[in-house]
Amino acid sequence: MILTQCAVCATELGLSLGKKCGRCSTRYCGAECQKQHWEEGGHDKLCKKIKKAGGAEQFHANKRYTETVAVAVEKCADDTKGQTCYICTQALHWKTKEGLVRGCSCRGTAGFAHVSCLAEQAKILLAEALENNLGDKTLDERWCRWHSCSLCEQNYHGVVTCALGWACWKTYLGRPEDDWARGAAMTRLGNGLHDAEHHEDALAVREAEFSITRRVGASGIDILVSQTNLANSYHALGRMEQALQLERGVYYDSLRLLGEEDGDTIRSANNYASSLVDLQRFEEAKSLLRKTIPVARRVLGDDNILTLKMRWYYAGALYTDPGATLDDLREAVTTLEDTERTARRVLGGAHPTTSEIEMSLRHARAALRAHETPPPRADATDARGD
Template sequence: MVLTQCAACATELGLSLGKKCGRCSTRYCGPECQVQHWKEGGHDKLCKKIKKAGGAEQFRANQKCTEAVAVAAEACAEDTKGQTCYICTQALHWKTKEGLVRGCACRGTSGVAHVSCLAEQAKILVAEAEENNSDDLQWHRWNTCSLCEQKYHGVVRCALGWACWRTYVGRPEVDWARRDAMMQLGNGLADVDHHEDALPVREAELAIHRRLGLPEENILGVQTNLALTYSCLGRKEESLRMRRDVYYGRLKLHGEENESTLETANNYAWGLCGLKRFEEAKALLRKPMRVARRVLGENHELTLVLSWAYARALYSAEGATLDNLREAVTTLEKTERIARRVLGGAHPTTTGIDDHLRNARTVLRAREAGHRVIFTDAVV
């Protein structure tokens, strides 16, 4: 459930409070709001339309997806000018008339497509895998480019998140695809900093996982995403406690070489940095960094972000020495070169590393000249 507010007065209803319209399932805090919305809010004209679309949740998903696709196409218009979709070979989508997007590491004429084509491709691949009882469910096609194999980012990821949710929202909550679609939507909203919108999605996802008694690993994954959302909304102490619990939970379940353990080590470290506990972050990251280089390789994005976090803690610590600052700059220079080559210059990881490299160089130059520089940038 993503709709958690009364449609008339916006009172927060959580997952189960209030009542629903008997025809279209629009939610209200009570009969008074329902009557008011019917008489004054236009629901009398929309109710049948919402029911025909599949109910309130489906109707909203359809609307939000259309809006997100338009935003993504507009944002990518300059980059995709004069090109065609590599899936349908058209400039404008035959049905939706939407423009083209590209939100991965592809360059030149590669990776240009319509969000609707990418969504249809992912939907077909997942359906085929389900029908064949395949172990590879192809779910990664909802967030990963089939050409460069890098994850989509920004407005394209947000649009695909809404497309994924629109595709599977009609399934029962016990269905794995509906739950994973909720995760894709939350990730997409977070990628464009719509954290207030992502919060009810994350909280609903966690409540469903707990209610269904799903495996601990599944719950830890949802908590990881929720912790990031808490941090982005300024609830940093709450976020850090959850990140810590997730890290040690994964370490116990999977061991130090598991990729999910390394991911949560990175999340925990950034949480520590956000609270300026840089010495703790450095101590935490030393071993995961070495493990990531050995297990995943120097070019893996997770290896890059672990090195980025370590360097950030190095140059930001209150007692950072000149050697610490020089190590931070050297680490960020190497990491930035790899990120630019592997992910592309426009990727958020590359631009984030580049920003911190400039900061680290500024701190180093100031320290070498006998001055002191303190950055107060927000870190999640």
């Protein structure tokens, strides 16, 4: 459940409190709000429409999907002008009349698509894999179509990720709570909201995800994923100590359950290090990253975005530390120069991660210049002389 508030007064209801409309399942804190909504809030006119759409949760997801697609299309308008969808070959979607997006790492004339086409492609590919029992590896690869481009194989970002998150959630939300696709869709929605910086909404989704994961008796690994997602929302909202506590536990549990070379363990180390840097616990962050970056480079490769982020965070820990030495600053600049070149080649100059690495490089160079420039002599005379 993503609708966790009373439709009238916004009282927080969690996953089970309050009551629902018997016809459409709209949630209320009590009979008074339900009566007010029917008589004054227009629910008498909407109730049948909501029921026909599949209930309040489905109606809400459909509405949010349409809204976020419009936002994504507008955000991408300059980039997509004069282009066509690589899936349906049209500029406007034949049914929804929506425009195009990109939001990946494709360049030139590649990668333009309608969110509806991307969602339908992902849905069909996954259904085919399930129907033909193609195995977990194929399922995982096809699930990636909900968040990564099939052409450049990089994740979508920003508002495009958010639109695809709502597309994924509205596709699978009607399944049972313990269905893996429903759980994965909730994760995808939370990640999309996070990527579009709707952090309060993302937190609500991730709290619901974590609660459901525990209630249905999910595996230890699935619970670690839910905890990671929750920690990411705490981090984004500035609740750093809560984030750090969760991230520390996830990292050490991942080491124990999965080993240091598993992708989820590497990701958990990255999240833990990021919080350590933000809390200015630089020595701990540097120690962790010096141990983990070689593993990431060996297992994932230098071109992987997670490896790039880990090297970026490591350089940040070096140059933002008030006790940074000249050697630290030089290492930070060298690391960022190499990371920026790789990010620009792999992700493209317009990708937000590339832009953030470039900004860090400017700051590191400024810190290095300031450290290398000797302070003016107290007895220096005016260059013009008197």
